Amino acid sequence: MDSPNIHILSVRTALPGPPVDNVALAHRLGVGDSWARWAETGVGIRSRHLARDLESGEITHTLADLGEAAAREALAAAGLDAQDVDLLVMGTSMPDMLMPATVNIVADRLGIDGVPSYQVQSGCAGVVQAMEIAVQRLAGGSARTALVLGGDTWVKHFDPSGDIKHLSPAELVSMALAGDGAGCAVLSVEPRPGAAVVRRVRTRLVGGLPPAQTVEWFGAHAGTGAPAVTDDRGAVETQVPVLAAEAWRELLDDVGWKDSDVDAVLPPQHSGRVTERVCELLGVAESSVTSRVEETGNNGNGLLLFQLERALAGLGSGGRVVGLTVEATEWVRGGIAVEVL
Template identity: 50%
Template structure:
């Protein structure tokens, strides 16, 4: 018996709090006007959202809060009741707690119980990994309708009392690059007029022998007070490696599906920053594909980003359209992506 096709029925997203533009960020942390201009010119991200109050440092939204909001929007868009969900998979690099898993907190809030749930801890590839798990399990025939989540909050690492101007540039850039957000998809083995078929999901570890491009530390009680940053990033390594890694994903997926680059109508590129996205797209050799990006207005929201892109994409697709998405995780170098077709 052939495995059933899997369809994305809807996408939903959530952003915490008001948008913080570069001018507001510079004022809050005492950065010079030149820094604000540098972010606009060389990073290309205009605004982002944070789950903390930048004045007090109080956490205003948890990952579960924004994940629940995104899930409810996706369920409403798909006209799907929570009782129909028989699988929940989540990708995140910043769960609220080590235990209980944030995916289970969200499921509980939604009234979902008695189903399989999985949480994958991963960086920017985590959303695609979660999609991969859900697609494979739906194709097994044991499940019919899945809720897939991706959410991250960098704000938990943001010290609002810090002397930002005194930080090294490698740490300053994180405040400009990253934002908080969540996304959700409803997947089903049942086609519907608005659904888009998932043709392939690509996940591959390519980090053998390579130094991590990003490290996010975890602090326990015994670690507190250690003189090391919670987040460290080798932005130069990322800048050099990601465009070619993304191009490899495109070539591999096209070859596997026997698609031509000219047959791809939409491309959802990795979303590191506005300027990096431009560089990446130029490497993908998909000149006829319409770019779907959100990074300039959301910041890098990690595992939420593909959902913001999909929320833009799904209403645009008409019968016969094809789309290709790419995500690259730099922590230990993971290539990820997926291909969609409107049928």
């Protein structure tokens, strides 16, 4: 018996408050305009959304808050209720706490009960891993409608209201990059006019490379003396384009598409600069690229959903999308191929 098509009924996202541009962040950090210019030209970020109030330092949003908001909007856009959901999967590198799992907090707030739930703790590839789990469960017949959530909040790792003089260069880069946000896709075996179909989801571990990024579990204020974040920017800018190109070729070969068949390309979004390098290596036209990191900051497992939301909104019947992801912690490459019916 053939597996059913897995349809993307909707994708919606949530951000914590208004954008914070580089000048505003530089002012709050007590650094000059040169830092703001560097953040845009050297890192490729114009603004980000933060789940912490810059003036008071107080947390304004949790990952559960953002995941709940995105899920409610996604369900409404799909014309479904919480009772229609029989599977939840979340990808995140930064859950709100060790236990309970953030995915279960979101489910409880939505009124979803008695269904399987999974939380994949992984870097930028986590949302694709979550998507792969959901697609497999739906295709296997054990569920009919799934919520796939992805997102991250950096608030326990950086405090923009504090003194940054002690931060390492890697932490300063990460502070320029960091954004908070979450997204949710509603997947179903039920067809819907104008819905997109998942043609392929693929993830692969890449061994033999040292981690280019690390994030300490207990954040910046655990008293361990270890930096909250390490970031080998040279390795990221060198390896991510190469691995993205490998994932691109694997996905296209799997679905039998040529490069020219793809209408929207969603490149890895480690920074605006990395995105440019990926697109140069792939040789794709700038007009086909959907990028969000310049305006949202790097919100990790949320970014692919932010890109997918925008790309699908601009495509009609027959439109084809390839989204790519590369995790630079312990390296993972992957992506998703989607076609609008």
